[in-house]
Amino acid sequence: SSVVGLWLCGQTINLMTLGGLALAVGILVDEATVEIENIHTQFHHTNSVARAVRLGNAQTAVPRLLAMLCILAVFVPSFFMEGAARELFVPLSLAVGFAMIASYVLSSTFVPVVCVWLMRRSRDERKVTSDESRQRSSMSLSTFLVTRYSSLVTLFVTFRPLVVIVYLIACGGIIASVGSRLGWEIFPSVDVGEFRLRLRAPDGTHITKTEQITLEVIDVIREQVGGQNIELTLGYVGTVPASFPINAVYQWSRGPEEALLRIALKHGSGISTEGMKETLRAELAKRLPDVRCSFEPADIISEVMSFGSPTPIEIAARGSSLDDNRAFILKAKAELEKLPFLRDLQIAQSLDxxxxxxxxxxxxxxxxxxxxxxxxxxxxxxxxxxxxxxxxxxxxxxxxxxxxxxxxxxxxxxxxxxxxxxxxxxxxxxxxxxxxxxxxxxxxxxPGQFDRYNMKREITLTANVVGRDLGRASQEILAVLNRLEKSGEKPTSVTTELRGQIPPMRQMLSGLGIGLVLAVVVIFLMLTANFQSLRLSLATVSTAPAVIAGVVVALYSTGQTINIQSFIGAIMAIGVAMANAILLVTFAEQRRHAGDTGREAAIHGAASRVRPI
CATH class of the missing domain: 3.30.2090.10 (Multidrug efflux transporter AcrB TolC docking domain; DN and DC subdomains)
Structure with a gap:
């Protein structure tokens, strides 16, 4: 159903749609699991399989619908995003949405029919005495756990004001203390087993000399990596001739003094490319002090997310006067060299x-x-x-x-x-x-080249980030640029722009953050309309802080960062948590309408729903 829906919407099978289907697989089973568990519960009240199936389906129809709508609601804000974030998340949201809708329809129609067929048994087989039933229940591990859980809930309900206060303080403290230590990235860093190295000899170096330097660099790489660990070495020296046109997105060099190398390591070599880059930086600086080296993204995600920039960090100084641009970019370079996490910091253009x-x-x-x-x-x-x-x-x-x-x-x-x-x-x-x-x-x-943007000349500064997440690195870089501007060292005719992976990272993560808040608000309003009670809606939404705290602790303990992938997981986790809370609150509310007190209804609702949840 999801594949057909994607086809009707003009989507394709790609990384994001497959990721959406992978996210939805577990939740698709939840719809049927909740219904089948409730059908088994109805066998305590009737011996008719068909009647038990009908009652079980009727009791869970509305809670399952609300649970599905909650999960869909957390993905609705993706349709209001802009730029690359929208292009990434709309296909994922569509894949999840179509799968969830189909799951609800099938769990309400197909699953009951299959249950009647598979659970058919004679009335005599279903008849057991109350003593036998009680004995079997006492032997059930799940029943024992439910009983213990019910006792724990009873204790918590007794001290509910204190529990709520401790819960909010604990979740808020975890989110504030641990969350502030998490890094920010676009995508998780991936070791693809290859790297790309750009070499820049002194300006004006003859191409034959550049070729000799390139061969010497390859020898250094073989020494450090080990020739037996290298799968492929690919290089190009000098500029691309006019008779051999190639898109500058794939290959770009400024002159005969420049060369581009791409090194692929053998699978299973066990060599960390990031560690190898640091080793090569030190070794090449010692052997070839006049040659500037810069490592560029070798994986497709980093290349695409840089949006044309050769490195994750690119600072552009733009203005009508090339001399003013040059003076400011040299000052910025001197200040940025003091940041310990920046590597390969150099001016992209040949100025002399x-x-x-x-x-x-x-x-x-x-x-x-x-x-x-x-x-x-x-x-x-x-x-x-x-x-x-x-x-x-x-x-x-x-x-x-x-x-x-x-x-x-x-x-x-x-x-x-x-x-x-x-x-x-x-x-x-x-x-x-x-x-x-x-x-x-x-x-x-x-100048060896003149770059213009909107008819204004610009000079760019490129750098890589090592040992620091992109989010914190961008904050420190912006602090340096703002300090230069406030001190009056930036000419009024010069404007600066931070490019590379930082702008799309900020745009995507801010869009996801706003979307997550809007999703929670939408769910709250939807639950209020269903329950006709702000307190019940607030009780359902109150699971969000615990989910966020759990996500933060999980990311921090495993050394991961806040990125698009982890954000998607957090959004899905919030949707699932609220869906589970809806099941519990709905059954508790049914017990309250049946005559139980609020305390009894809460305890019974939690005990009856803990197993399917």
Whole structure:
């Protein structure tokens, strides 16, 4: 039923829909379990299987409906989320919703029919004396546990004001003390057995030198990891040529001084990738001090959740003046280097790329019979190829196929600025004219690339986080940026933006938190309408603090963080707890309407429902 419903809604079978079905499996059994247990209870009042099934089904129909609606209610807020959170949780909510609705319908129709068929027995087989029944009950372990539980509930009911106060204080204390120690992440960290390493040699390094550095880095990795533990080594040095286009999402490099390595470890090697990264950082810094290294996400979840950022932490300084952007980003880098949990902190762009400045002397050029346009075209032809100026094709007279003809100076020939000055320049005279005759050639520096966002230049700072959860790391990073702004060290023309995994993490978890609160409110209003009593509704919802406290303790004791997965589990746990509370409160209310006092109804409702719960 859930698969058909997902198909009708245009959804697919994916990680989130399968997760929703996995969450719903246990609850799907609960619907039938509650009904079958109540059918067995009815055998104490009638020997007719059909009558017992009808009574058991009728008594649990409304409580099971409310329980189902409570579980559905905790997922309704996902439809009001925005961005990536909505795309993730709507499929999961639909999968759970369709499964729960189908479970209720089947437990109210199909399960009773099957019960009549399987439980059919003769009236004589069902007849037992009260003494035999009492003897069998006394031998039942479940009956013994229910009796002990009933005695405990009686004691608690006697001191109910004190119990409520202690309960609220204990849950609040656990949530406040233990919950504040939990970290925040988007998804739990997963060791996928591979890592990706970006190498950046000094700006302007020749590609052959970069290749040698890359091979040396691979040797270091083999030494530290062990060659027998490496499954695959994949690397790319330099930029992607224009003749081999590739989406920059998958492969991006800034120049010939950059290389990208991807290392896959053998399955079962027993090597922790996070620990290996720390070892490689220290070893590479010692052997190759001039080479900057940065580890990038290798698993699909981290890549997607970074939303295009190369690392989980990316800080962008944006403004109309590149000099102001640079000054601020350097100050921010100096301050962020003091944070012990940041690794691979570096400016993403090349700000001091080596250049050769060609300053044309227009007076000499005019006297020599040439122009700035002719000089620049000659420089382009000499440093790259004539095909960028005038495409020249030679048709083969035999085949008629045209071939492109181009002239270029071999790169090994042009090594120094003096060689650049020997480039011939087009002019109107007869004597050979060289570039050095009409221009001054000198070394210089300039940004290797210009990044713009909304027509404003920006410089970015990237970093990884080690030994600290993303939530606390983001708080400390924001504190540094706010301190720089308040101290006046950030120019007014510069705006900063924190990118990477932090913005989606905050958006998703805040949306889930608000959704959880709204779900509890919706359930409270729904129960109030059903019970026509605020006190009964409050008693049902009062299970939420205990569930949250239990979730917090479980996460803290197992070293886990608050993330999307654990939040989904917490939401489902709250829904299940309220569904169980509804069963107990409903049967207790039925006993009260039958004439029991409030105390007796509470004790009897708890004792009669503890086994199915």
């Amino acid at each position: 790329y080596p250049t050769v400045n060609v300053q044309i002397d227009r007076e000499k050029a005019g006297l020599s019979g040439t122009t700035a346009s002719q000089i620049s075209r000659s420089v382009v032809a000499g440093t790259s190829s004539t095909r960028f100026l005038v495409p020249n094709y030679w048709p083969d007279p035999k085949t008629g196929i045209g071939y492109q003809v181009q002239l270029e100076i071999p790169q090994p020939v042009m090594r120094t600025s003096n060689d650049l000055g020997m480039i011939p320049v087009n002019h109107s005279g007869d004597r050979a004219l060289l570039l050095r005759d009409v221009a001054d050639i000198s070394p210089g520096k300039m």
